[in-house]
Amino acid sequence: MKVDVNQLLAFVAVADELSYRKAADRLNIAQPWLSRQIAKLEAQLGLQLFARTTRQVKLTLKGQRLLTRARLMAREVDATVSLANILARENPHKLRIGVPFFALYVHERVHLFDAFSDVYPEVKLEICTGDLSQLRIDLMDGDLDGLFSAGPIDEMDLDATTLVEARVEIILPPKDPLAAKSSVALDDVAGRSVTVFPRELNRGLYDQIFGMLTEHTGRFIEVRHFSYTSRLEAYDAISFAPAWSPNSIAGGIKRPIDNCTHTVKFQLLRRRNVHSELFEKFWGMAVRMAKNPQQDVPVAG
Secondary structure, X not given: OOOOHHHHHHHHHHHXXXXXXXXXXXXXXXXXXXXXXXXXXXXXXXXXXXXXXXXXXEEOHHHHHHHHHHHHHHHHHHHHHHHHHHHHHOOOOEEEEEOOHHHOOOHHHHHHHHHHHHHOOOOEEEEEOOOHHHHHHHHHOOOOOEEEEEOOOOOOOEEEEEEEEEEEEEEEOOOOHHHHOOOEOHHHHOOOOEEEOOHHHOHHHHHHHHHHHOOOOOOEEEOOOOOOOOOHHHHOOEEEEEOOOXXXXXXXXXXXXXXXXXXXXXXXXXXXXXXXXXXXXXXXXXXXXXXXXXXXXXXXX
């Protein structure tokens, strides 16, 4: 039995939206044509995929079982098209890497760029900055070869390699009395105001850094960018950041937190099975550096 791939993709769209109209809009096709494709697919398979009424569309039990496989197929089709686009516009002398503002001065990121440029001086590493949410969209759309990130990774179609993982530390104004201590307990900062970045910039990272503070600190002061620790004295506040964040960005004095086990990963991301040969070299160097952080490991290949 031969099945039209476009009909299966239409099936996935209707199953996702549970609406022929919304699925047709998503696929940029006419709704009557979409309905005919689903009817043809059901006839060819000998299965009723949807239970339809004038008000709603529901998957049948057999439709639900088929959807699991169809979604895998749809992801493979998307990956194949993405790879074809990458191959068509692949530049053997340039990589476009997404670097969110908070990652610009992270030591491991800078070291990786320097090491790669030493081995491949003919390759231009183009830094694309911006908000992490938009950079992730650019990565999934194929506009970026790779992306530096932090916090949990939700997308199933991404690979991640961790360059460094470190505990969350407290950031104190330079003249704060607690800065004289070698480490600080959360009880020491009970009731203090805390500067934070907007949660929508990176929900997972926000929760990892600030989620443990609700019972210990006072109000949160939201600063509309990732330089949220740069004006602690002006806000009469403290803040928190991963230990791998540079001191120059923290804008204060970093101290370990007593009995704190919260850690945050700094990672390099790529699309799974959809990347150029040149980026494979960049990725391979990142993996080797992560495994041997104290050694000089840049090698060609």
